Amino acid sequence: MSRRPARTRPTRAQTRERILDGALEAFAERGFHGSTQEDICERVGLSRGAYNSSFRSKDELFFALYDRVIERLQSRLEEATACALSMPGSTADNFLKAFIASYPFDRDWYLLQAEFGLYALRHPAMASHYAERQGRILAIIEGALADILREDSRIVARGLPRIARLILAVHEGSMFQGLLEPHEVASGELLDFLVDLMLARAATRVD
Incomplete structure (x- = not known):
């Protein structure tokens, strides 16, 4: 008789x-405050004990989701930067195309981020944690920009922190507009327009 494979417990x-996958789904469907621990456990087929051994609160769960987004964004930006630098033509244009392709609109994450952002603004203790993570995202974008701008002399590499903030603001704002009016705003369209404006301004200064 053949032996049955030993059942292994998930790590x-x-x-x-x-839990993170189930939480993102629950938060997007019912809202951060409308979702319960029981709802999340039911979605992923886990006990409350398994949940409690991983997360002590929904706030901690949200920030774990945010950390995962940051890790994935960093990986995508590293790939986008390497791709842009290896291709012929404008590295700024190439980077933007690669970035847009790897960081499309994400409805579930945007809904959660928008709701929790308002919650954080009303609770200073949460706001500091939220700002710290946004700072990490901005640092990642700024680092990628620094690599790109060294190879593209049309844009003067000054004020990178503000440029990074502008890119993040345009991206998040365009996600809202694109989700609200999908036929009016395509993914990456406003970021593409922003870079066109930056390059046009740089060309004017050179002339």
């Missing part, structure tokens, strides 16, 4: 990822 990391 702590695998359990954590399942």
